[in-house]
Amino acid sequence: MNSEQTWSAVDEYLGDLLGTDDAVLKDALAASAEGGLPEIQVSATQGKLLHLLARLHGARHILELGTLGGYSTIWLARALPTDGQLVTLEYEPKHAEVARRNFQRAGVASLIDLRVGAALDILPQLEKEGRCPFDLIFIDADKDNYPDYFRWALRLSRRGTVIIADNVIRKGAVIEPDHSDPRVQGVRRFLDLVAAEPRVSATAIQTVGAKGYDGFAFALVNADA
Numbered sequence: 001m002n003s004e005q006t007w008s009a010v011d012e013y014l015g016d017l018l019g020t021d022d023a024v025l026k027d028a029l030a031a032s033a034e035g036g037l038p039e040i041q042v043s044a045t046q047g048k049l050l051h052l053l054a055r056l057h058g059a060r061h062i063l064e065l066g067t068l069g070g071y072s073t074i075w076l077a078r079a080l081p082t083d084g085q086l087v088t089l090e091y092e093p094k095h096a097e098v099a100r101r102n103f104q105r106a107g108v109a110s111l112i113d114l115r116v117g118a119a120l121d122i123l124p125q126l127e128k129e130g131r132c133p134f135d136l137i138f139i140d141a142d143k144d145n146y147p148d149y150f151r152w153a154l155r156l157s158r159r160g161t162v163i164i165a166d167n168v169i170r171k172g173a174v175i176e177p178d179h180s181d182p183r184v185q186g187v188r189r190f191l192d193l194v195a196a197e198p199r200v201s202a203t204a205i206q207t208v209g210a211k212g213y214d215g216f217a218f219a220l221v222n223a224d225a
């Protein structure tokens with residue numbers, strides 16, 4: 001087995017052993033695949049990690065940027081108390097439509113406010129509506145805009161908010177300053193902003209698994225933003 005095959009096999013072993021992915025989540029993935037959505041959601045073990053982090057944090061108000069078919073959204077929504085709320089933003093109406101059906105089937109629709117449009121257009125609306133602060137913010141939309149998403153995440157945060165950003169390692173390309181991919185440049189500028197931001201304490205973790213080689217960044221907001 002090559003490394004990628006081993007990482008996937010270990011993820012499958014862990015998923016089966018720890019029962020991370022249940023029938024409802026598997027159905028959501030199947031519906032997303034049938035709907036023709038790209039298979040770029042978090043893995044089952046990563047979804048469970050997000051879920052556990054939200055529970056550890058006691059999150060009641062969650063914001064997600066990048067819904068796709070709602071796989072990570074369902075993991076996060078399951079961490080909420082019955083009066084909790086998750087706002088998730090998705091640009092593609094087709095993705096949003098599949099996600100809405102997945103939320104209904106998963107029994108979490110009442111907890112989720114799915115907004116369709118460009119995140120940078122919707123984020124100011126959330127601020128105007130007083131939907132903030134959020135307790136946990138998961139950034140997983142277009143990587144080119146990660147720097148702006150981080151600026152907005154800070155605006156919509158309070159002391160103690162956790163900001164998590166996915167796909168910040170990009171198979172190691174993140175260390176190449178002149179990389180031609182705007183997504184790599186986006187995560188590099190995002191990490192520079194995080195590093196220079198005195199209001200957060202942050203780290204980033206490399207991951208391997210069913211989704212290949214990538215990683216998450218975590219930032220805890222220490223001071224009122």
Ligand SMILES: C[S@@+](CC[C@H](N)C(=O)[O-])C[C@H]1O[C@@H](n2cnc3c(N)ncnc32)[C@H](O)[C@@H]1O
Binds near residue numbers: 040068073089091
């Ligand atoms: C990696 S996928 C999200 C995966 C999902 N969080 C999961 O793990 O199950 C990224 C999503 O962001 C959406 N997206 C891209 N640009 C966006 C934008 N400007 N505003 C909001 N969503 C956007 C894409 O259409 C896609 O569905």
Ligand SMILES: [Mg+2]
Binds near residue numbers: 042140166167
């Ligand atoms: Mg991702």
